[in-house]
Amino acid sequence: AQKVTQAQTEISVVEKEDVTLDCVYETRDTTYYLFWYKQPPSGELVFLIRRNSFDEQNEISGRYSWNFQKSTSSFNFTITASQVVDSAVYFCALSSNYGGSQGNLIFGKGTKLSVKP
Amino acid sequence: DAGVIQSPRHEVTEMGQEVTLRCKPISGHDYLFWYRQTMMRGLELLIYFNNNVPIDDSGMPEDRFSAKMPNASFSTLKIQPSEPRDSAVYFCASSFRRGEQFFGPGTRLTVL
Numbered sequence: 038a039q040k041v042t043q044a045q046t047e048i049s050v051v052e053k054e055d056v057t058l059d060c061v062y063e064t065r066d067t068t069y070y071l072f073w074y075k076q077p078p079s080g081e082l083v084f085l086i087r088r089n090s091f092d093e094q095n096e097i098s099g100r101y102s103w104n105f106q107k108s109t110s111s112f113n114f115t116i117t118a119s120q121v122v123d124s125a126v127y128f129c130a131l132s133s134n135y136g137g138s139q140g141n142l143i144f145g146k147g148t149k150l151s152v153k154p
Numbered sequence: 155d156a157g158v159i160q161s162p163r164h165e166v167t168e169m170g171q172e173v174t175l176r177c178k179p180i181s182g183h184d185y186l187f188w189y190r191q192t193m194m195r196g197l198e199l200l201i202y203f204n205n206n207v208p209i210d211d212s213g214m215p216e217d218r219f220s221a222k223m224p225n226a227s228f229s230t231l232k233i234q235p236s237e238p239r240d241s242a243v244y245f246c247a248s249s250f251r252r253g254e255q256f257f258g259p260g261t262r263l264t265v266l
Contacts, residue, residue, distance in 0.1 A: 047226075072254065072256075080243065080260055080262075081248075081257065081258075081259050081260065082245065082257035082260075083257075084255070084256060087253070089253045136212065141187060141199045141210060142187075142189075142197075142199065142255060143199075144196060144197040144198075145196075146196045147197075
């Protein structure tokens with residue numbers, strides 16, 4: 038079975054705090070991709086990052102960083118020095134080739150992040 | 155650079171009416187996806203196409219839902235007849251091969 042679990046439904050932090058959003062996935066496939074998307078209050082879905090299952094290097098992009106650990110099937114997302122504009126719902130997603138279903142995304146339920154000034 | 159275009163952005167209709175949602179993918183992309191987002195079920199895939207051919211429609215809830223992709227630059231999702239439980243935000247997304255999917259702004263559908 039393929040599944041993405043984001044255990045944190047809502048997180049509230051004060052501006053400038055660091056915050057980590059957790060993502061745990063399940064798949065039987067050995068080749069898969071992991072994604073993070075941001076959905077701000079305006080409603081659109083904004084692509085943040087894609088990672089393939091063979092690349093476990095952590096990635097940093099400005100204040101954003103991602104930690105991929107196959108041993109724990111996790112792909113966590115950290116925002117450093119959070120800002121009010123980071124307030125959004127963040128979705129983790131999985132794309133694998135299990136059962137021939139190539140390309141479609143399996144989304145977690147999302148984590149709503151509120152950053153207060 | 156035009157992203158994925160969806161129309162209409164908002165649709166309010168009455169139960170029993172036919173609803174057609176439209177999507178123009180990013181030029182050059184060969185995959186097109188239709189998703190639905192509700193509070194109860196989150197984001198779920200309805201159907202996706204590869205090179206205009208439907209590949210997986212197992213997420214389409216009922217026969218009332220149908221999707222077409224007559225060419226590489228246009229797709230429709232039709233609901234006939236619509237019901238209040240179809241109220242949701244419908245997203246179209248496109249990608250090149252298995253790359254990142256880029257989403258349109260969504261169509262907020264309300265069925266009264």
